[in-house]
Amino acid sequence: MNEAMAKWACALAEAELREPLPRRWAHSQGVAHRAAVVSGVVGDHAELLASAAVLHDVGYAPRLALTGFHPLDGARFLRDVHDADERLVRLVANHSSALLEAEERGLRKVLEAEFPLLDDQQLVDALVYCDMTTTPDGEVTSVDARLAEITARYGSxxxxxxxIRRAAPDIMAGVGRVEAALAAQPR
Structure with a gap:
């Protein structure tokens, strides 16, 4: 991955989200900032993480929301319109335990068939960490506060x-693994 991918991803996310969904754009920017914090945990995949972080919610853009399930809509847009890197597309499609939400929506088989999970747990965890420690306004938060906020916003x-109730244990475990890796890094 190279820096050009991250710049492209940021410009694309901004073009799709800034005007129609400014709060979602603020969140995406905050998630991208969190990716910089954890870049050492993912090593050579830092640019891939940065790109996925800023694009993870692009499927919320009104013109892209075809199924109403933003991970699937965003991944299809990146794959079909932009011929984006396959790993990037798969990260966007499966971010933050999306398979469980896909199951709730009757879309799990579709998501699994089109966008299989990556086998890089550290990279998947890093994106979960970035998303689930960032508020809707792009500020840093705890995973517990973020899970509570999502539940309150959408209703239990x-x-x-x-x-989110079903995914919480996996989300908390992924965040915990990243926090442990961050703590183990030399200062």
């Missing part, structure tokens, strides 16, 4: 509320 009985 909504599709997202049910998904």
């Amino acid at each position: 009985d909504s599709v997202v509320g049910r998904f």
Whole structure:
């Protein structure tokens, strides 16, 4: 991966999100900032992480929201319109335990068939960490506060509320693994 990919990803996310969804754009920028914090954990994949971080919610853009499931809509857009790097597309499609939400929406088989999970747990965890420690306004938060915020915003009985409750243990475990890797890095 190279720096050009991250610049392209940032410009694309801004073009799709800044005007129609300024708060979602602020969140995406915050997630990208968190990616810089954890870049040492992913080594040579730092630019891939930065690109996925800023693009992870691009599927919320109104013109892209075809299924209403933003990981799938965003990944299809990146794959079909931009012929984006396959690993980037798969990270966007599967960010933050998206398979569980896809299951809630009856889309799990579709998501799995089109965008298989990456086998790089450290990279997957790093994106979970970045997303789940960033508020909707792009500020740093704890994973517990973020999970509570998502539940409060969508409602505990909504599709997202049910998904986040099911995904919470995996999300917390991924964040914990990244926090442990950060703590183990030389200062």
